[in-house]
Amino acid sequence: xxxxxxxxxxxxxxxxxxxxxxxxxxxxxxxxxxxxxxxxxxxxxxxxxxxxxxxxxxxxxxxxxxxxxxxxxxxxxxxxxxxxxxxxxxxxxxxxxxxxxxxxxxxxxxxxxx
Amino acid sequence: xxxxxxxxxxxxxxxxxxxxxxxxxxxxxxxxxxxxxxxxxxxxxxxxxxxxxxxxxxxxxxxxxxxxxxxxxxxxxxxxxxxxxxxxxxxxxxxxxxxxxxxxxxxxxxxxxxxx
Numbered sequence: 605x606x607x608x609x610x611x612x613x614x615x616x617x618x619x620x621x622x623x624x625x626x627x628x629x630x631x632x633x634x635x636x637x638x639x640x641x642x643x644x645x646x647x648x649x650x651x652x653x654x655x656x657x658x659x660x661x662x663x664x665x666x667x668x669x670x671x672x673x674x675x676x677x678x679x680x681x682x683x684x685x686x687x688x689x690x691x692x693x694x695x696x697x698x699x700x701x702x703x704x705x706x707x708x709x710x711x712x713x714x715x716x717x718x
Numbered sequence: 719x720x721x722x723x724x725x726x727x728x729x730x731x732x733x734x735x736x737x738x739x740x741x742x743x744x745x746x747x748x749x750x751x752x753x754x755x756x757x758x759x760x761x762x763x764x765x766x767x768x769x770x771x772x773x774x775x776x777x778x779x780x781x782x783x784x785x786x787x788x789x790x791x792x793x794x795x796x797x798x799x800x801x802x803x804x805x806x807x808x809x810x811x812x813x814x815x816x817x818x819x820x821x822x823x824x825x826x827x828x829x830x831x832x833x834x
Contacts, residue, residue, distance in 0.1 A: 636821060647722075647809060647825035655821065694761065696823075704749055704815055705774060706823050708761040 606631045608695045610709035618717045623667075623682040625712045627695030630676065637678040638696040638706070639669055648694060654678060665689070690716045722826035724810050730832045736798040739829045742791055743812030751823060752785055752795050753809040761809075767793065800833045807831070 611626040629635055636655050640648040652663025659671040665688075669680045678695060695709040723742040731737050743750050751766040765775040770787045778785070782801070787793040797804055807830050811823040 638822065640825075647827045648811075648823075649825070650822050653822055698821065703774065704768075704813065704821065705763055705766050706751065706811070706813075707763065708753075710760040 606635065606697045606699060606707050608637075608697050608707060608709040610693075610695050610712050612712055613710065614713050614715065616715040616717060617685045619687055620684050623680070623685045623689065623714065625680040625693050625695075625714065627669075627678045627680065627709060628676050629678060629695075629697045631697060631699070633699055635697045635699065637669075637671060638698075639663065639667070639678075639680050640694045640696060640708075642692045642694065642711075644691075651680070651693075685714075685716045687716050687718065690714055722810055722812050722824050724808075724826035724829050726829060727827060728830045728832075730834065731800055733801055733833055734799045735833075736796065737800045737804075737831060737833075739795040739808050739810075739831070741793045741795070741810030741826060743793070743810070744814075744824055745791065747812035747814045747824075748790075749813040749815060749823075750787060750793050751811040751813070752793070753811065755807045755809060755828070756805075764795070797831075800831075802833045805831055805833050 607630045609628045638653045639651040652661045654671045662668045667682045692711045692713045694711045696706045698706045725740045752764040754762045764777045765785045767787045785795045807828045809828045811825045813823045
């Protein structure tokens with residue numbers, strides 16, 4: 605079975621500060637990993653994905669994430685937070701073989717302080 | 719492409735009534751997923767289809783919930799009878815699995831269901 609754990613349901617950062625949202629995964633097979641963002645009253649939008657190519661993945665809006673197999677982690681970072689980054693962020697995992705269902709973490713709500 | 723289209727965007731119904739949520743996936747996608755989002759439980763996978771065939775419905779909460787995909791361009795999620803605890807945002811997503819190198823799920827805008 606696959607799962608993801610997001611540490612911290614709420615994270616606050618000052619505008620211009622580093623954003624770090626944590627995600628750890630559990631998978632018995634090599635995983636595909638994703639970060640999605642959800643703005644209020646909207647669906648989920650893909651930020652970036654890891655599909656076994658480069659371990660450092662760059663996404664939209666200046667976000668990036670690094671796949672670390674030894675730590676079973678896929679943390680999301682952005683060097684400088686912007687007010688428009690305030691949203692809920694979800695980490696997700698799916699299998700590389702067999703079933704392709706996407707399992708989501710519980711989400712982290714990012715607040716950006718002026 | 720217009721993306722994944724869900725209807726209605728909002729639904730308010732009385733307890734005991736039948737509710738049908740609709741989804742049109744992105745053309746050419748071979749996987750379709752139904753999720754439910756609540757504050758308490760987050761994003762739960764209810765059921766997913768591959769080439770119109772249900773693959774895993776273990777997330778469907780109970781027999782009151784049913785989902786169909788009669789063709790590649792349409793799916794429904796039905797709740798009969800509805801209960802207040804079914805109030806949530808229901809998302810449909812679709813995906814195209816291209817070998818093992820490229821995959822992502824595209825989400826619709828969701829249907830906010832309120833059962834009173």
